[in-house]
Amino acid sequence: MTPLLILCPMMILAALGAVWLARPVHAALFLALALALTAVVYLAVGADFIGLVQFMVYVGAVAVLIVFSLLITRPGDEAEELLRRPRSWVTGLACTLPVFAVLVYAASRHTCLPDAAPENPSLSVESFGRVLFTTHAPAVLAVGVLLTAVMIGAALFAKEAHASSHTEPTRKPNTPGDS
């Protein structure tokens, strides 16, 4: 209970930072911090596997990719402009309010938290694999198909972009080609 009381406010602050900060890179770093704290929450309640995977996937991959895409796409001042537009506020609220309502509803169903997290059984890879590929096999397959499709699509897009940038003849000095 105590770790949660310390971690949750930090998480909320980090999430607020991610939303409020004007510079996209700062926001992304705060998002990474929020995700990392989520992982710590998982670890604190004894869900080691989920915690580490959360850390690896969200901090190590998702946050890094966000940061990287910020680096290469260079949004410029668009983010600040978006922040100033009132319509974005409305959209944002429309998105977040239902989620918040669901959360409040879920929290109200369990009025009191259990005193201690149940002792989690030592998780062997084998049992994990068995569960994944028997009970949850359709889900795993569906995700696999989806990911494969996404990867092929990404590869095709990349190839197209690559090809279009290479059809251009050798550039002459002082006339930079489009990119």
Place this chain on the structure above:
Amino acid sequence: MSGFDASHSAAVLWAPECWPRLPQRLVEMLLHFCGAPDWLVTIGGLVAAAGTVVGVFLTGFALLSLIERKTLARIQNRIGPNRAGWFGILQPVADGIKMLTKEDIVPTKAEWFLHLLAPILIVVPSILALGVLPYGREWVPVPLDLGLLFFFAVGTLTELAVFMAGWASGSKFPMLGAMRAISQMVSYELPLMLSALGVIMVSGTLSLPGIVAQQSGFLLGFIPAWNVFTPWGLSAGLVFYIASIAEANRCPFDLPEGESEIVAGHMTEYSGFKYALFFMGEYLGLFAISGLGITLFLGGWQAPFPGLGSVPSWIWFFSKLVVVIFSFLWIRGTFPRVRIDQLMRFAWLCLIPMALLTIPAAGIWHFAGGGLIGWAVTVPMLLVPWVVLTIHYNKRLAPATRTYTFADS
């Protein structure tokens, strides 16, 4: 990690096998006899154990910085540092003093907080990762059940740290370095993890001591039963080795630093002790990733020959570490750096397919029980991509024979 067990006999305590745990045991004993509560004894012991690991590897860092310079010097027919102390043994101390006394420069355009945080964030994951490796039969600082997962999870922090360093410096070469670093690390983390998957499948555990235990024994009485001596293990081990060079930013994959191109990459705007911290992070990361490779493929602390049970197991681990790190130095002394597009193509078109292929091979090996059938199925399976690669290389990538003419007139 239980509290102090008073039944430890002095013989066990003083056995060479347990030497690395001596600080922990001594602190526990001391606290116990001082009448400290059990939790304090445990925490004290853990602090001592962590101190041992950090102490050993910081000494290793200092030594490695010297050994690297000496080895590279010898490869290049030089002598290397030999002025500070006997054979330059005090050179790391001199370097440390120099780094500490240098001015700490923060560029005016830098984000000072992130600029400060980055070098710290580089070192922390490396030390954390070092905490879960099994160094000896009796010496596993933190025997986590999910050790391997933990290792990869904390390892991912480095990317963010490098990004912070590059971005917060507010300069262009660090920015380019950060872009290179992230794309490189993201690409090479995949083959790194995929090549470890086979080991997890065969050993059926994510615990690093468990993986080492699975590699005990000898085939035919003299070949150690390490993963690297199986077809899929050799294949995965090679992938892991190459990917770990890239993950540790070592030559020929040291593009983020890319001295001749982008000055020092993400470290360009650092000076003084922050700069030294980057090096500490790099070397500790090198220890960690080599240690993991040893654990996964080279049998961890297992002895390489039968009949050497009396030698403390941690000696084997560190001997293997020395060999692996020497190979890194050797490569660094020989190869030029690859270009970023070649690096990416190599990762996505060569390493990742190879790593993916080792997974079914490991599965077949696991279910075939590793006998003749295992060899018969997996060897051709893994040879195919090498053959394909060779053909592709010779047909598409390898340059046409260059003919040079001589003008006589």
Place this chain on the structure above:
Amino acid sequence: MNSSQHPRSRGRWSIPGLGLLKGLAVTAQNMLQSYYRKDRMTTVQYPEQRAPISPNFRNFPFLCYDGSDPVAGLRCTACSICEKECPPQCIYIVLDRDRSGKSLKRPKVFDIDVSVCMNCGICAEVCPFDSIYMDGEYELSTDDRFGGLLFGLDRLSKSAEYHATLRPDQATEVAARRHAEEQKNLAVQAAKAAKLKAEKEKNAPEPSTEGEHA
């Protein structure tokens, strides 16, 4: 035009990575050989060991003097040829004159700014009096940036014996030539003196001719 394939150009079929392994073999060989082959390890550990200095080695110039007195024996006649030929113009010479303004054929000031000097040796080459030579001394660092690198006559004057230790062949040759010249001069002077004496004896009563010869 004859076309020939370079013997080491790559064949059509090669195993990827073979070239890298060859490179590794070369570096490993070099590393091992650096422990036992002298031609692999050419480093000279400077303060303890020193590379031998070749007789032709040149660093900064010095002025040579004969005998033991650096002032009286100085060969330099302050003719300023070196001053004119010096490429970076680092030589500064003031001719010494007596009270009446007559040249004493020796320098009053002879300064070489070695922070400007580029060790080319042209001054030594053009000197017609065998006076200026290039020194072999190379440990000249100083913490006095201006004074310590401006060599005056006191630092530049070095004895002919020193020259002989630096370049024995050249020194012997120069000494022999100078000796011969000296002998010749002496002989000429002796002849002159003899002639003079003879004339004197001959024309003793006529003082006007004596004045001509003086």
Place this chain on the structure above:
Amino acid sequence: MISASSKSFDAAPMIESGPDDDSLLRVSLGPQHPSTHGVFRMNVVLDGETVVSLKPVFGYLHRNHEKIAEGITYLSSMPYTDRLDYICPLSNNWAYAHAVEKLAGLEVPERAQYLRVILAELTRLINHTAFAGFILGDMGAWGSALMYAFRERELILDLFEDLTGARMMANFMRFGGCRNDLPDGWAAQVSRLVDDYGPFLDEMEKLLVGNEILLARTQGIGSLSKETLVNGGISGPMLRAAGVNYDIRKVDPYGIYERFDFRIPLGATGDCYDRIMIRFLEMRESLKILQQALAQLPEGPVIDPKARIRNFKPPVGESYARIEGPKGELGFHLISDGTTKPYRYRIRPPSFINLTLIEDMCLGLDLADVVVILGSVDIVLGEVDR
């Protein structure tokens, strides 16, 4: 992100701003940069890491050499020529001496002619060996090749020191010959070195030529058409790597090069790899020349007895003399007004002129390729900026 802040990062103003696009990254590569071979600066505009525009900025090492030479005697310029291309001072000496000899009509004695050929070819060995080391350094190979190259270069420099008195700043050639004769045993030492050089070249080639990373980094990089190269005035190995048969030792022979049997290696594509290979092949030809020259070395004086050291005044006139320096056509243009000082003194520096096409070679390639291409041009800033 980059563009938003990049403008404020510019400490030094860009002389040539290049394309005006906010999504591009402007990087000032140099003058303080690890692989600009000194203080060369390139204003690079990058799209990602692809070069969109590259403007070389010359002059950071300008030392006013040509103007100084007009104010000092002919002989006094000789040590300054050492400092042009300081990797190969003796070639520079020869080119200058050649120009003055043309002007003054001096004859060079046989022995001095042979000596000059020996020294020039040794200098070519030094330059090409060091080049192989430098370009590997530019590619990020941690100095091994460079140290091997310098190890062998050191042996040649030792010989230079024995002969000329200085390792690099030789100041050895004189108008009408050479300054001094060979010390005892020098020629024997050179022939021993020439014999040992072949195995060293084998070793270097083993380290470099088949290396897959080097192949991937250099092949197909930086090649230009023959026409562009010729129109750009490119000379030396860079031109020959593209297959243009132009070596001044053959097309406009000077000295006694006609007497030797050697061949001019020519490449086909002119990319960075060919530039490396051409230099290796040239070194082997140099070894052949050296062997012949050492075998034929005659006795005799090393300087024209008519040549004056002091008060040297060539007749009124004009001369241009060129030699095949290790980096290309090195020419000196002199105008004499009959005094002890040249009226006009002009150098045709191969490094500088070879460098002028750098943008054409780099466009559309990676930042990492820029460094390799710059290395393959083989510049020495002392000569580029003069």
